[in-house]
Amino acid sequence: MRTQVAIIGSGPSGLLLGQLLTNAGIDNVILDRVGKDYILGRVRAGVLEEGTVGLLQEAGADARMHAEGLSHDGFSLAFDGRDHRIDLFALTGKRVMVYGQTELTRDLMERREKTNGVTIYDARNVEPHDFGGELPFVTYEKDGLSHRIDCDFIAGCDGYHGISRKSVPEKSIATYERIYPFGWLGILADVSPVSHELVYANHPRGFALCSMRSTSRSRYYIQCPLDEKIEDWSDDRFYEELRRRLPDVHAEALVTGPSFEKSIAPLRSFVAEPMRFGSLFLVGDAAHIVPPTGAKGLNLAASDVHYLFEGLRDHYLDHSNSALAAYSGRALKRVWKSVRFSWSMTMLMHRFPEGGEFGQKIQEAELDYLTHSTAAAASLAENYVGLPY
Known part of the structure; x- marks a missing residue:
């Protein structure tokens, strides 16, 4: 088989890149080691920047998002028993869209099928070859047979x-990492949210987040030690702990119900650079991970797709390689700014074991500053809604 761009990974970044390329008339094939149902069964984030929404519109996969997604003008910082709203739209003129990643992925899959895009699921032992030379190709196994796809470029959208x-040869790549000393215990439940916007809570017992996937499905998190066991947390225990960490106005509004997903996720910041190696380009989680505190993971993957699509489009349609040559530098500049923001939000909202009373006082001072200074709130809002591409 021969294609112009081989895309490894059919998560949101791979599907979005593939659809943008298809719309531009650039041939591409997507490969994934697992099946469609497995991919759609993964529970992920759901706060989209305007840039991500715009890319989905460009891909033609935005109709259901605009019909069912929740447009948010702000969010709340809760601390000291009080609720403080950050008015994103008033501060930046921009909003965020709450729309589950699973639904976004489904929309992109359906769009790809309608436009006759080729996706090969259950492709075992996928491997890129000769991306440092002039004849790159990808091999894989399916149904007991070995296959080869010759291509011009390879996009690595296959996650961490x-x-x-x-x-990539070890000597050719540098990695930077920060592991955080706690995790997020999260549940999904078909109950109405405590608020129509997200609530980020800083409390002496630890961080809490009240989010949602719809007006009838809530996503809740609490900070927990890394050695916690999921089986030790009944739904009742979780809701009781969540209620303790919220201001009264939200604690009283908390509607409980059986969870249908429960997990503990570790938190890390990770960046690999550069993001290009000859004809191989790393995209999304393959190149970087951020803690979910700033809602940047999916949005960073989308911005990578924007830069790579721009480069591939210019290469094939305008016979220019300048945007492709600039891909890694442009993407990493935005990546590191988002890593900084996610790190700062994580440091601000969580209780660190080593922080002590001094660390707590610094958090309190920063939260007070953010909620009483228009300039500080504007900086927070600018980063939250997403920096420009």
């Missing part, structure tokens, strides 16, 4: 644990 970054 994928083969794309692992295929």
